[in-house]
Amino acid sequence: MDFQLSDDQLAIQDAVAKFFQEEWNSDIRRDALDDGPVKISDEIWQQIVEMGWIGIAVSEEHGGSGLELLTAAMLAEEGGQVLFPSKLCTAFTTAFALDQCQSGDTAALLTDHMTGQQFVSLAVDEANGTFGPENNATAATLAGDGGTISGEKILVPDAECADCFLVAVRLNDSGALVKVAADAPGLTITAMQRIDGQSISSLQLADVPFSSDDILGGTDDADQVLLRTYEFWTTLISADLLGVTTKALEMTNEYAKVRQQFNKPIGSFQAVSHRLADVKVAEEVGRSLLYGACLALQENPDQCFPQVSAAKAWLSDAAAEATEAALQLHGGIGYTWELDVHLLLRQARSHAVYLGDAAYHRKRIGNFITG
Amino acid sequence: MDFQLSDDQLAIQDAVAKFFQEEWNSDIRRDALDDGPVKISDEIWQQIVEMGWIGIAVSEEHGGSGLELLTAAMLAEEGGQVLFPSKLCTAFTTAFALDQCQSGDTAALLTDHMTGQQFVSLAVDEANGTFGPENNATAATLAGDGGTISGEKILVPDAECADCFLVAVRLNDSGALVKVAADAPGLTITAMQRIDGQSISSLQLADVPFSSDDILGGTDDADQVLLRTYEFWTTLISADLLGVTTKALEMTNEYAKVRQQFNKPIGSFQAVSHRLADVKVAEEVGRSLLYGACLALQENPDQCFPQVSAAKAWLSDAAAEATEAALQLHGGIGYTWELDVHLLLRQARSHAVYLGDAAYHRKRIGNFITG
C-alpha cells in the first residue's frame, strides 16, 4: 500500500507550478470580471497541448500518457491555486469521456482534442433546478441513421472556444452522449455570466440533427460512461476547490505573519490563528478525501460515487470557509477589488454549486449509507 | 411601552436570590445522583408555600397574587441558577392550569395546592417517541357520571410527593385534563431516572376510575387549557434553562479571571474570551426571547406558541452550549464530580429534551411561518 504522491507525480507537480508561475497572472481573472469571460491566450493553450497535459490520464492505447487520474486532478489543483481557468478540467473531462468509448470516430476526435486541433466541451446540466446527469430530460429521437435533439443545456463550460460538444441526452430510454458541432443548425449558444468570470453558456437545441456516428460508444453502456464522466469531472472540480482552499490559506497565513496590529503580528491572536488552524484541518481532510476519490475512480469506476461525493461535499464547504476566512482575516483590505481574495472567493462559490452542491452530494451519500 | 423588569419584580428577584442563597446548596443535587431523586426538604417547601410563591401568577379571584406570568418565570430562572429542583415549575404549571378552569372543585384544589395542603403534578408526555400534547393517545371513556383511563404517561415530574395528578387524556375526541389521585386504584407509579437526578416517573393507568367532577373545567375548551398549560410549562422550563446558562457563564467567567496558565489569566486568551463572548450573546438573546414568550403568553395566550417555541428552541441550544463551554474551558477540573459544571450540564441536557427539543420547536415555528 502507498497513499502518497509518487516521485514522478511530485516532479510533474513542480513543473506545472513553475509553468503557471511563469505564464499565468491572476490579474487576467480580475479584468475578466468587467470584460466578459476569461480567455486563455492561444499561446498558453498551445504550450499546454504541446506538453501533453490534455491526454495525461488518457490510456496509452488511445494516444495518451496513461498516468493515474490523480495526476490530472493534481494539475487541476495547481490550476485552482493560481486561478487558472477550469478549461483544463473541461479538457480532461472530455478526453476521459472519449477515452472510455470504443467507436473509431471518437478515437479520431480524441486525437484532435489532445493535439489541439479541436476543442471538445460537454453539455450535461439542465435548467430544472437540480443537479446530476440522472435528471437529464433533453430528448434525442433516432430514425434510421440519424436523428434530432431538442432541449436546453445550461452551465456549459468554455463554449466560446469549443468546436463541438458532447451533449448528454435521453435516447431510447437510456442516457447517451452525442457529438454536436458548435455550428450545427438549430444550435444557439448564449453566454451566461458567472461571478468568477469564467466562460459558461447555455445551449438551445432546436431539432439539431445528428447522425448515428455521432453517438459515443454506442448506446449500450452510455449511462455508465456518462456517469463515470460526471464523477471524474466532479473530482476535477473538487481538486480545483482544494487548490483554491490551499491558496486562500497560504495567502492569509502569510498576511497574518506580517500584518501588525496592537504591536504584534495578527497571527499571534488566537481569533486569527485558531481559525486558520481550522482551515488547515479542513484542507488536510479535503486533500485526503480527494486522493480517496481519485483512487476509487481509478480502481472501481462504477462504484466510486460515495468517495467522489465525499470529496465534492467536503471541498465545496472547505473552499467557502477558507475564502471567507481569508476575506474576514484580511479585514478591510481583503474586501477590496485589488486583492485576489475575492477572486478566490468567487471561484470557490462558483464551483461549490457546480456539478452538485454539498447538500446534493450528502444526499447521494445518505442514499448509499442507508442502502 | 416598557420591556424591562419592573422595580417590584427586581425586588422580588433579589429576595428570591437571597432565599436560595441561604437555604439551598447544590451539593444536594450532587448527592441525589447516587441516592435517588433529589428532594426538597419539607421545611424549605413550607417556607416557599408561606411566601406565597406558588400562587404568584394565579389570578387574584382564585386567591393568587395576580402578578405577571413573567414573575413566575423569573423565579424559575433564579431556581435554574442555583440548581433548585424544577418542582417549582411543576407547582406553577398546575396552579396555572387550575387557575384557568372554572368549576368549583378545581378552585378548592387550587387553594390546597397553593397552601401546601396538596401537591398537584401533571402527566402529559407519552412513550410515543415524540413531543407535545397533540400526540396524546391515553384514552378516557366516560359513561354517565364516571369513567376510566388507561394508558401510560412518562416523564411525569415530582410524582413521589404528588397527592394527585392532572392527566392529559383523549375524551370524546377532544383533549381533557382529568384529576387522578396518587393512590387511585389501577395507578402504578414507577420511578424513571434522569441524568440530573430530578424526580421523574412513569404512570401506568389500568382502568383508573374517575368521576365527571374530576374533569377540569368541563370539556369545552379543554384542548385550549391543556395547550396553554403546556406553553406556560415550556416557558418555565425555558426560564430554568436561562438560569443554567447564566450560571454556567458566570462560573466560567470567574474562573477565567483567576485561573493562570502561561503566566496569564486564561481569560486573556481569545480562545477562551471569544467563546465566552459568544455565550454572552446567546444568553442576552435568550433572555430577550424569554421575555417575549412571557409577554405573548400573558397577552395572547392562544396564539403564543411561536414566541414560546422560539424561547425553548433557543435556550435549549444556548444552555447546552454554555454548559459545554463551561466544561471545556474549565479543563480537567471541569470534568470532575466535585465541580458544579456537570450538574449544570446535566440539567441543561435534561431540560433541552423536556417538553420538546430544539428541533421540535423549530418545526412548530416552521409550520407557523409557512402557514
Next chain:
Amino acid sequence: MDLKFSEQDEAYRKKLLDWLASSGELISRTMQGTDDSGERNPMQAMRDWQKHLYEAGYVGMSWPKIYGGYEASLTEQVIANEELARAKIPPSLNTVGLTIVAPTMIQHGSEEQKQKYLKRILRAEDIWCQGFSEPGAGSDLASLKTNAVLDGDNFVVNGQKVWTSAGHIADMCVLLVRTNRDAPKREGITYLLADMKSEGITIRPLRNAGGGSHFNEVFFDDVKIPKENMVGELHGGWAIARSTLDNERSGLSGVVALEANFKRLLQLTESASIGGEPAIEDAHTRDQLAQYWIEIEGLKYLGYRTLSEQLKGQKPGSQASVGKLFASKLRQAMAKNALEIVGPYAALTKKSPHVMDRGRWVAGYFDSLGYGIGGGTSEIMHNVIAERVLELPRSVED
C-alpha cells in the same frame, strides 16, 4: 412589561404615515435622482429629501431644540425608526454627519462649532465623511499615523485615510490625526474638522470585492486646517472618538431590515426548488427559516430591552456590540442559506440568463461579508464584549 403604545403614540404614528403618504412624489423623485426641475441630479434630490424629512420632524429627533433638534420622546423615536425603515424611503446621504459627527459635537464641540455645523447637518447642507482608519491602523485604530503640526493658526496635515465612505461626495470630514508622536499612542491624537475642498486633499475611490465603489482613500498633502476646527483639547482626540464609537444606534432599524430580508428569503423558498421539490418543503430549509425567525425575534426583543433602559434614562450598555455581532452573523447566515436554496443558479451574475431574482442573492452575499468587517470587525466585537461586558482581562495590548 408591555409593548403597547399609548393613544398619543398611535396618533403620532398616524400623523407620520399620513405625512409619508403625502410625500410620495418627492420620494419617487429622490429614487429617480432628479431635482425639482426634472433634471438628473441625484445628490440634490437626496439633499432635498433629507431637508423635507427634517422639516417634518423626523431628523434630529433626539437633539436639543437649541441646535435645531426636536427633543422627541424615545417612544416617538421608536415609532419613527420602525415606520421609516418599513416604508423603504430613500437612504440618508448623511449617516456619518447624523450619527457620528453631530453626537460628538453636541457632547464635545465648542458653541461656535455647534452653531456653525449642526443645523447644516440636519438639512443635509453639509455631507460629512469619516477620516479615522488608515492602511496601518484598522482594528488598532489608535496606532494611526496621519500627522498634524500646529503652524500659527493652522494645523498642517499629512497622511492617508482609508475606507472613507462617501468621501467623494462629502463637504466635510471628521479627522483623527497624530499631534504628538512621543506620547503613548492614545495620548497624542487630536480630533479635527476638515473642509473637503481644502487644497492638498486627493480622493481616490476604492472598488470593493463585490465590484461597487463605496469607499475611498483620502490623501492629505500639507492640508491646512484652521485651529478653531479642533474639537476638544489638543491631544485629547482619542477619548472623544471613543465616546462616538460607543454611541451606537439601538439597532431596531437593523431588525426591520432583517425582517424584510427574511420575507424575501421566504418568498424565495416558495419559488425555488431543491432536489426537484419546492424549497419550502425541504426539511433543512424549514429548520433554517425557523432559526432565522427566532434570531430576528430575539434581536427585536433585545432592541426593546435596550430602548426600555434608555427610556428609564440609563446609558445603553455594551448591548450594542452584542447586537452588532449577532446581527452580522445572522445576516451572513441568511445570505449563505439563500445561495444554498438558489442552488445551481447561485453563482450567476445579475446580467446572466437563468439568474434568479436579478442576482439579488449573490449581491446580498457579498454585502453580508462586509458587515463582519465594517464598523469594527467581528473579532473586535468579541473583544469588546469580553472586555467591557464580561470584564475579562484584555487580550490585546494597548
Next chain:
Amino acid sequence: MDLKFSEQDEAYRKKLLDWLASSGELISRTMQGTDDSGERNPMQAMRDWQKHLYEAGYVGMSWPKIYGGYEASLTEQVIANEELARAKIPPSLNTVGLTIVAPTMIQHGSEEQKQKYLKRILRAEDIWCQGFSEPGAGSDLASLKTNAVLDGDNFVVNGQKVWTSAGHIADMCVLLVRTNRDAPKREGITYLLADMKSEGITIRPLRNAGGGSHFNEVFFDDVKIPKENMVGELHGGWAIARSTLDNERSGLSGVVALEANFKRLLQLTESASIGGEPAIEDAHTRDQLAQYWIEIEGLKYLGYRTLSEQLKGQKPGSQASVGKLFASKLRQAMAKNALEIVGPYAALTKKSPHVMDRGRWVAGYFDSLGYGIGGGTSEIMHNVIAERVLELPRSVED
C-alpha cells in the same frame, strides 16, 4: 497510489484472524474478569490477556528485537491495528507503559533501564501510570511544581500530580519533577521513574463528570526515588517529555472506533423515531449521517497518508494534532447528534425505564466531552497546529 495489500500481507492477516478465533476462551475470560482458576480477578485476567497478545506477536510490534520487540513492518502494524480494533478485544491495561514509557525509554533510557523495564511492560508485568499534570499545571505543563531534591543516592520528591489514569492499579509511574526552581521553567525539570509502592505515595481516586473513576490524584510526601531511576540528564526532562508527547499514534485505531460508533448510530436511526417518523427518514438526520461518513472517510485517508510517509521513513509531522483535533470534534458531534435522535429519552440513565440502548448514548456523550480535554485540550491542539504546522507566531508565552 494504491491501497492494496500484498499476498504476504494477506497471509499475515489470515494468521492473525486464525489466532483471534482460537483465543476466544481467553478473551471471554478476560471480559468476565476471572483468572485461570475461575476466581474473579480482573487485573490478573487483563495481565494474562496482554501476555498472550504479546507472545503471539501483537504487542511491541515496532520495537527492536533486543528489547523484546518484533520489528514488524509498518504494513503489518496497520493490519494488526485494524483487525485487533475491529475484533473488539479487551482494552490494554498498560496504555501508558506501551505508548509513552517504552518509546521514551528506547530513545532516552539507559541500557540498564531498558533491560529492567521494557520486557515487563510488554508482558504487563508492570503497569505504568503518568505523573505529569498538576492542579496548577495543565495546558501549561512546564509550570509544574512537584519538587525533587537530590539527597545522596536518592531524589526526595514532594508535591501533587493529578489526572493520573490507572494510578490506583499501577506498579510504576513516569514522573516529571522540578529540580531547579531558579532556571527558566523548561530547564529545571527532570524525568524520573517511580515505584508506586514507595513510602510516602498516597493515591486518591477522582470521580469524573460522568460518574466514573478513571483518574486519580497522587500525593508525594518525602518519597525517595533512587538516582538510577532518572531518565536522561538532570534538568533535562522537558525535552524528553516533549518528544514523548509528539510521539502520537497514527490514529487508525481511532478510525476503526469511529466506524463502529457510526454503525451503531446508523442502527439507532433505524430503531428511533423523530416526530413520529423513523429517524432514518428524517432529512436532517440523513444529512448528518452523510457528513459523519465523509469525515470518518477523511480521517481514514488522512491516516493512510501519514502511514505512507512513515513507510517512506519520514517522521510523522504534526498531522497527529490535526487528526486528534478533528477526531475529538467528530466524536462530540456524533455523540450530540445521537442525543437529538434519542429525543425525549435522551436524558435517561441506564437504569431508567424507557431508556434506549441501556443508556449508551448519554454515557457516550459524557465520554465525548472528555476527548476535547484529555491528552491536550482542543485549544492546545489549535495552538500546536497554528505554531508548528502553519508556523504562526506563538499566542502564548513560554
